[in-house]
Structures are given as C-alpha cells and as structure tokens.
Amino acid sequence: MLNKSSRAPGGQKLCSSSAENKLGRAVPRIPFSRPGAAVLGSRSLPAVEGGKQFSRRPSSLTRPVSAAATAQQQGTNRRRAALQEARMSKDLQAAGSLRTQLTNLFRQAINKAYPDLTDEPVVAACNNAKFGDYQCNNAMQLFAKLKGKEGAPKAPRDVANALVANLPPNELLSETSLAGPGFINIRLSNEFLSKRVSEILRLGLQPPYSPDLSSKKCVVDFSSPNVAKEMHVGHLRSTIIGDTICRTLELCGAQVLRLNHIGDWGTQFGMLIQHMSELSPSADGSASGDESISDLMELYRAAKKRFDDDEGFKQRAREAVTALQSGDEKSLKMWRAICAASRKEFAAIYERLGVKVEERGESFYNPMLKGVVEELKEKGCAELSDGAICVFVEGQSIPLIVQKSDGGFGYASTDMAALKHRLEVEKADWIIYVTDAGQAQHFDLVFSAAKKAGWIGTPESKAKIDHVGFGLVLGEDGKKFKTRSGDVVRLVELLDEAKARCTATIRARSEETGETVDEASLDHAASAMGYGAVKYADLKSHRMTNYKFSFDSMLDLKGNTAVYLLYAHARIAGIARKADKDIDALAASTPVVVAHQKEVDLALHLSRFPEAMEDMLQELAPNRLTDYLYELSERFNAFYTDCKVLGSEEEGSRLQLVEATARIMRQCFSLLGLIPLYRI
Incomplete structure (x- = not known):
C-alpha cells in the first residue's frame, strides 16, 4: 500500500525561517515514468454478457457560445502541431511537474557531490512564499551518513553548499539560499514560469506535460449499487470519487477499465423471484411483464418482510435460489427482467452525473468460484474450519470464508474471483477499489489471501492494489443522513x-x-x-x-x-x-x-x-x-x-x-x- 501522507511529520512547515526549520522525512511517491515515454490511448471496452456500458455523450451546450468555432479548431490544430514538434525538441526538458524537474536536478547534484550515496532528493513546495517556491531538505540526512568518513563535511550546511555548487546548468532556478542547519530554499526564474504558461497554451495538458504513470493498465472498481434497490446517497461517494480517479488516470495516459461491480446475484433474488411469482403466478419474466417490477424497492421490502416473518415463504425462497443457480429458464428470465429494470434506473443516474461505467456484476464471476476455491485449497492457502473453507491471514482475528459450510459462496469468493480475473485476464498493473471505509478489513483479507496464493507480491506479479475508503454522509444534525421516516436518502x-x-x-x-x-x-x-x-x-x-x-x-x-x-x-x-x-x-x-x-x-x-x-x-x-x-x-x-x-x-x-x-x-x-x- 502507498504511504498516504505527503506532509512532513509533526505538521512541520517545510519552508520557514531558520528557527522554525526541522528535518523532514522523505515520503515515497508514485513512480512516474520518464518524460516522453509511450502513452497508451483509451481503448474501447468490450461488451460483457448481461452487462452494458453506460456513457454520457458531450452536449453541444457544454461548448462555449462563440462565433469563432473555426478559429478554435485552428487553435487546436496549432497545439497538436506544437506538441508534435516539442516531442522532438528541447521542449521535452520542460515536461513533468516542477517538483519532478527539481528532484531530477538535485539527484544529479547528489550524484556528483557524493557519488557513493543513493539517497533520493526530498523536494517540496514552500508553505511560506517569502522563503522561496520550493525547498530541498536532504542536507541533514546526507550529513549523518557521511559523518565519520574521511573528508566528511563538518556540518549539514557544508552538505547543502556542496549540493548547490553541483547543480547542473538549468533554466529553472533564479536563486537559492540556505536556512537553518542546511535547508535549501529555491526560487524559480520568471523566464521559466513565462515559458511554462506559454506551453500550457501551445501544447495543452496531455502527457508528457501531465504526469506519465508507470502503471499503464488500471482497473477501478466503483459505484457498485445493488440490483432491486435504488441508488442512495451512500452510492454518491463511491461513484464520484471513483470517477475522478478514473478521469485523472486517463488524462495521465493510463488505460482504465471502469468496472461497476453491481450486486446482481445471491439469495435476495430467490426471495424476490418467489414473491413476484406468488403475486402474479402468470409472470414469466418476459419484457411484457415490466409492470410487475415497476417499483422494485417496494417489492423488495415486501419480500424481505415475508422472508423474515414467514418460515414457509423462507423455505420456498431458498428453493427459488436453487432453481435460479441451477439454470431454471423461468427463474433466469425473471432475474434478467429484474436486472434490466434496475439497470435502466442506474443508467439514468449515471447520465445525470456524467459518469461512464462498464457493468460487471457478481454473476459474471459465478462460473469461476469453484475453480478459485480449488486452487486455494491445492496451494495450501485455504483449509476446512467448522465446515467452511477459510483462508487464515496472519494478524487478522477472523478468516476469509471462501466457501460456506452449506457449500454456498459469498462476497469473499466473488471478490477473490474478481481479483484473479483482473490480474490474469485483464492484465491490470494497478487495481483500485472504491468502497466505504467499513469494508477495509474485508479487502485487507482479500488482498492478503491473494498474496498468500502468490497472485500478487511476487517478482512475476508486481501489480499494485489499493482500497480507497471513504467516510459517511451526515445530515445537518451530525447524524447519518436519512429521511424523516428513517429511510436512506434516494x-x-x-x-x-x-x-x-x-x-x-x-x-x-x-x-x-x-x-x-x-x-x-x-x-x-x-x-x-x-x-x-x-x-x-x-x-x-x-x-x-x-x-x-x-x-x-x-x-x-x-x-x-x-x-x-x-x-x-x-x-x-x-x-x-x-x-x-x-x-x-x-x-x-x-x-x-x-x-x-x-x-x-x-x-x-x-x-x-x-x-x-x-x-x-x-x-x-x-x-x-x-x-x-x-x-x-x-x-x-x-x-x-x-x-x-x-x-x-x-x-x-x-x-x-x-x-x-x-x-x-x-x-x-x-x-x-x-x-x-x-x-x-
């Protein structure tokens, strides 16, 4: 997992007067590839059986009202030509963030001044502009490593002076100054900043002028509503956080698969199908039966109440699940109709939010579950415990149950199958899950089980996996956001x-x-x-x-x-x-x-x-x-x-x-x- 903090420890200011300065610690950053690296374009996402790709076409209303459309197109053509020219010219020296360029300069200075050291430069923006634009904070840690060696510098400021003296010729810096024991304050040149603004207009913000990621194939799992239930305010956070992550990755040249892992399989469908069948015995799930599922939420509530209160209905619902999972055609038709009705509602929300996703629900991975469990057993990762097949993870108080004692499969089984598919079939090198923070332990178990199975964390599989958790949406009273009746807010x-x-x-x-x-x-x-x-x-x-x-x-x-x-x-x-x-x-x-x-x-x-x-x-x-x-x-x-x-x-x-x-x-x-x- 990545270090999620880029601030110095203790809330210290990274740039201040000498009396306020303290040693900052290097924070690892996402490895960005070298400027000019090949950029993968967006790909057309494949259709998925039982799924649909939602997209929002840009409206003409989003464009500025102007009589200069021709001039605008000419400007676009000029930027494309300038970018192509820049890729073959010294303009590439200006590619990447200012922080990246300054880091490269100080890396060269460290290598030249102290060839035996391999420390990465620690460069950060100044919080107080009167001291500079950026600051390099390596002198103290380098001094500590050099101390006691022959010809070692006498003080951290000597190290800082050596780094400044060994900076290569460049157009970025106008001046440097020292503060405290050896902090290097950096001021950028006005001429360089002028050039950067010109490049924004001439070349745009595509790679290599935006960050160029080392991860080129990314899968982002977000939104993930449940079929037969309306999207509520809780889904808003996952949907828009995930969408922003996708958009940023795409701008940086990554190939992004936007997956909507909807809840479209499980015991709730047996309950709902049985309830619908008893309400309308002639219902067969055909398209003409839309009226019977026009209000899925109400049907779901009624079915759930019967399931909780009526033992006879509960047994019939379980038999309906078995029929569905066994491929009963009437059950499958009703299931498809339920999914289609929900999908229509989801699509309307995504259209309004301007979010595009590719549906790949739990049912997609259903045929893979048995094989995944068998693989985990064969590798010695999973074992029988109280009748269930479990993966025990060091440091966790509970296991990951990949097969229940009754032989059924749950969320853990599906998530393991989904992760394996994304690694081995989609060939993703960065997988991001966007769900509420309450699922952090579950995903920690899933990721740890995958590592135990050798799917990740090996020389052959270096894919990054992150769980992006988020907090609750509260009402103005500070309590969980609900309607006056206590229902979730649609x-x-x-x-x-x-x-x-x-x-x-x-x-x-x-x-x-x-x-x-x-x-x-x-x-x-x-x-x-x-x-x-x-x-x-x-x-x-x-x-x-x-x-x-x-x-x-x-x-x-x-x-x-x-x-x-x-x-x-x-x-x-x-x-x-x-x-x-x-x-x-x-x-x-x-x-x-x-x-x-x-x-x-x-x-x-x-x-x-x-x-x-x-x-x-x-x-x-x-x-x-x-x-x-x-x-x-x-x-x-x-x-x-x-x-x-x-x-x-x-x-x-x-x-x-x-x-x-x-x-x-x-x-x-x-x-x-x-x-x-x-x-x-």
Missing part, C-alpha cells in the same frame, strides 16, 4: 432538489437583471450548477472524513463551492470574449512576460497543476484537486485586482495568463466531473 431526490434550487436562483437573478434566458439554457445551467454542487461538496472533503450534507452550504455563491467556481470561470471566459482576440494565435506570436508579483504568483500556481494530479494519485484523494482549483481562483482574483488586462500595455501577455487560467480550471472541472459554464 440519490435521485438529492439531484432533483439541487437542480430545482439552482433553477429558482437563476430565474430570480434573471428577473432582477431584466435578462431573458431560454428554457434550454436555463436547464443546462441549472443542471451544471446543481449536480456540480453536489459532487464538489463531497469531493472537497478528504474522503476519509464524514461530511455534512447541506444544500445551503454547497449552493453558496461565496467560498469554496462549485457554484462560486463556475461563476468565476464564466467571468474569466468573459474577459477573453470581450477582448475578441484569437488567443492561440496570440500565444504563437506574443511571449508571456511575468514581472508583477501577482503575475508571478499566478504563473507559479498554473505551473503546479501536474503536482496536484500527482498528489491526488499518490493519496487517491480528490480533495487535492479541489484545493488546487480553489486556490487557483484566489490567485487569479488577486492578479486581476492588481493587474489591468484589457487596454494595458501588457494586454497580450496578460490575456494569455487569463486564458491559461480558464483552461486549467476547465481541466480541473473535467477531472471532477463538472461542466463549465461560459455565461451565467
């Missing part, structure tokens, strides 16, 4: 409410300003703001924390909300629109010059976007992106307040800063699953 109701509130807000604003808005534009804006607000409020909290669901907070026009950021983007887009200039042509002919301190601050933050993606993938925490996005809007506001754009002598350069901000905001929106608005 996700569709939340989305409806968010959109309705945004619709009312936009109408009221339109009436106040006297502007007219057509219904199509109103619906588009309300959907973008409402659904975006729900998503962003969830994603901006660290996934492991519980957060309070509040419409008033998430729809606030001030502060760190999607609504505020969408308005901010619309205002920024309006600046470029008012200038009425081809920004791509401007970027090709006019250099960016950052001189004013607010220009420097904005250019530095724009250049740090790849680091936000690196941090998100390191911690698998989308709030790293939301934090970056909100700070970008704050940096832009400070720049726009102090630096006149339109009509200034620096208009050409500053318009490019404006456009670069807008493009990175849109990229952040895309990663978070938000739809940008150009006019509100």
Whole structure:
C-alpha cells in the first residue's frame, strides 16, 4: 500500500525561517515514468454478457457560445502541431511537474557531490512564499551518513553548499539560499514560469506535460449499487470519487477499465423471484411483464418482510435460489427482467452525473468460484474450519470464508474471483477499489489471501492494489443522513432538489437583471450548477472524513463551492470574449512576460497543476484537486485586482495568463466531473 501522507511529520512547515526549520522525512511517491515515454490511448471496452456500458455523450451546450468555432479548431490544430514538434525538441526538458524537474536536478547534484550515496532528493513546495517556491531538505540526512568518513563535511550546511555548487546548468532556478542547519530554499526564474504558461497554451495538458504513470493498465472498481434497490446517497461517494480517479488516470495516459461491480446475484433474488411469482403466478419474466417490477424497492421490502416473518415463504425462497443457480429458464428470465429494470434506473443516474461505467456484476464471476476455491485449497492457502473453507491471514482475528459450510459462496469468493480475473485476464498493473471505509478489513483479507496464493507480491506479479475508503454522509444534525421516516436518502431526490434550487436562483437573478434566458439554457445551467454542487461538496472533503450534507452550504455563491467556481470561470471566459482576440494565435506570436508579483504568483500556481494530479494519485484523494482549483481562483482574483488586462500595455501577455487560467480550471472541472459554464 502507498504511504498516504505527503506532509512532513509533526505538521512541520517545510519552508520557514531558520528557527522554525526541522528535518523532514522523505515520503515515497508514485513512480512516474520518464518524460516522453509511450502513452497508451483509451481503448474501447468490450461488451460483457448481461452487462452494458453506460456513457454520457458531450452536449453541444457544454461548448462555449462563440462565433469563432473555426478559429478554435485552428487553435487546436496549432497545439497538436506544437506538441508534435516539442516531442522532438528541447521542449521535452520542460515536461513533468516542477517538483519532478527539481528532484531530477538535485539527484544529479547528489550524484556528483557524493557519488557513493543513493539517497533520493526530498523536494517540496514552500508553505511560506517569502522563503522561496520550493525547498530541498536532504542536507541533514546526507550529513549523518557521511559523518565519520574521511573528508566528511563538518556540518549539514557544508552538505547543502556542496549540493548547490553541483547543480547542473538549468533554466529553472533564479536563486537559492540556505536556512537553518542546511535547508535549501529555491526560487524559480520568471523566464521559466513565462515559458511554462506559454506551453500550457501551445501544447495543452496531455502527457508528457501531465504526469506519465508507470502503471499503464488500471482497473477501478466503483459505484457498485445493488440490483432491486435504488441508488442512495451512500452510492454518491463511491461513484464520484471513483470517477475522478478514473478521469485523472486517463488524462495521465493510463488505460482504465471502469468496472461497476453491481450486486446482481445471491439469495435476495430467490426471495424476490418467489414473491413476484406468488403475486402474479402468470409472470414469466418476459419484457411484457415490466409492470410487475415497476417499483422494485417496494417489492423488495415486501419480500424481505415475508422472508423474515414467514418460515414457509423462507423455505420456498431458498428453493427459488436453487432453481435460479441451477439454470431454471423461468427463474433466469425473471432475474434478467429484474436486472434490466434496475439497470435502466442506474443508467439514468449515471447520465445525470456524467459518469461512464462498464457493468460487471457478481454473476459474471459465478462460473469461476469453484475453480478459485480449488486452487486455494491445492496451494495450501485455504483449509476446512467448522465446515467452511477459510483462508487464515496472519494478524487478522477472523478468516476469509471462501466457501460456506452449506457449500454456498459469498462476497469473499466473488471478490477473490474478481481479483484473479483482473490480474490474469485483464492484465491490470494497478487495481483500485472504491468502497466505504467499513469494508477495509474485508479487502485487507482479500488482498492478503491473494498474496498468500502468490497472485500478487511476487517478482512475476508486481501489480499494485489499493482500497480507497471513504467516510459517511451526515445530515445537518451530525447524524447519518436519512429521511424523516428513517429511510436512506434516494440519490435521485438529492439531484432533483439541487437542480430545482439552482433553477429558482437563476430565474430570480434573471428577473432582477431584466435578462431573458431560454428554457434550454436555463436547464443546462441549472443542471451544471446543481449536480456540480453536489459532487464538489463531497469531493472537497478528504474522503476519509464524514461530511455534512447541506444544500445551503454547497449552493453558496461565496467560498469554496462549485457554484462560486463556475461563476468565476464564466467571468474569466468573459474577459477573453470581450477582448475578441484569437488567443492561440496570440500565444504563437506574443511571449508571456511575468514581472508583477501577482503575475508571478499566478504563473507559479498554473505551473503546479501536474503536482496536484500527482498528489491526488499518490493519496487517491480528490480533495487535492479541489484545493488546487480553489486556490487557483484566489490567485487569479488577486492578479486581476492588481493587474489591468484589457487596454494595458501588457494586454497580450496578460490575456494569455487569463486564458491559461480558464483552461486549467476547465481541466480541473473535467477531472471532477463538472461542466463549465461560459455565461451565467
């Protein structure tokens, strides 16, 4: 498992005055491959028996309303040509994050100054800009290793001076300074930052200018609702956290399989099928029987009550499970009809959220379960215990039960089969499971059992596996979010409410300003703001924390909300629109010059976007992106307040800063699953 913390221990500041500095510890990061490595394109996901791939086609309403569509396409063509040229030129030296480039420079310095040492540089952004942009914190640990050797430096500051003296020639640094016992403060050159902003406009944010992952084939298991049950607020977190992880991996050049491991098999189907059969004895599960399953949730509740209260029904339900698992055609037809009805409801939710998934439910792995258990037994990993087949894992108080005492299979069996399939058939080198934190022990058992079986953790199988847990959604009273009647809150109701509130807000604003808005534009804006607000409020909290669901907070026009950021983007887009200039042509002919301190601050933050993606993938925490996005809007506001754009002598350069901000905001929106608005 990855180290999930990139902050120095003890909450220390990584960049401060000499009196405040303490030794920081190196934190391992995701290995990113060298700039210019081959990038795999997205593949078309195969159809799955009994499954369906849901996708959301981009609406024309998501595009800016502009009469310059031809110029926009020409700009796209220019960026493609520039990127192709850059791949064969020295521009590749600027590929990768600033942190990565600085790490490479200090790695060379360490190798040259102290060839016998193999320590990795520890480079981090400064929390306090007055001390520098970045800091290298290796001097103390290197001094400790050199101490006592012939010709060893006398103090950590001597080590720091040696590293600075051995830095290779480069265009990144404008100055370095020492603080405390040997911290190296680093200031980047304005010329380099100017170039980075130009590259954002000329080359875009695709690899190699976004992080290029060493993992190229990724499987992300997320969302995973249960058939015959409605998606509720708990499914929101898994769905949007998983979607953001997928989007970020895809931007970084990975081939991502977005799997929706729905609960479409098990004893609950015998219960439901038996109940439906007794309600309507003529029902055969054909398409014409849709009326009998129009309200699956109510049917499920009624069937569950009968199952709990009526021993006779319970026995008949168990016999129905046996018939289903034995391939009884009538039972299979009803099962397919139930799944189809649920799938239709799921698809509508995914459409509204802009999430695409490939369904691969528990039933897909059913034929594999017996073989998986036999393999575990043959390898000596599984043993009989109280009639059940179990895998015992060192350090765990409970075993992983892969076959129950009655011969049946449960979630553990399915998850083991799914993991094996993803490793051996899908050939994944990174598998990510996104579920609530309460399932952490279960997945720890599954991963440990897989390691015991030799599926992972061997020289032949170096795939990474992560469980991405998340906390609860709470009501404003601080308790688990439920309706007044105590039921779980339906996700569709939340989305409806968010959109309705945004619709009312936009109408009221339109009436106040006297502007007219057509219904199509109103619906588009309300959907973008409402659904975006729900998503962003969830994603901006660290996934492991519980957060309070509040419409008033998430729809606030001030502060760190999607609504505020969408308005901010619309205002920024309006600046470029008012200038009425081809920004791509401007970027090709006019250099960016950052001189004013607010220009420097904005250019530095724009250049740090790849680091936000690196941090998100390191911690698998989308709030790293939301934090970056909100700070970008704050940096832009400070720049726009102090630096006149339109009509200034620096208009050409500053318009490019404006456009670069807008493009990175849109990229952040895309990663978070938000739809940008150009006019509100």
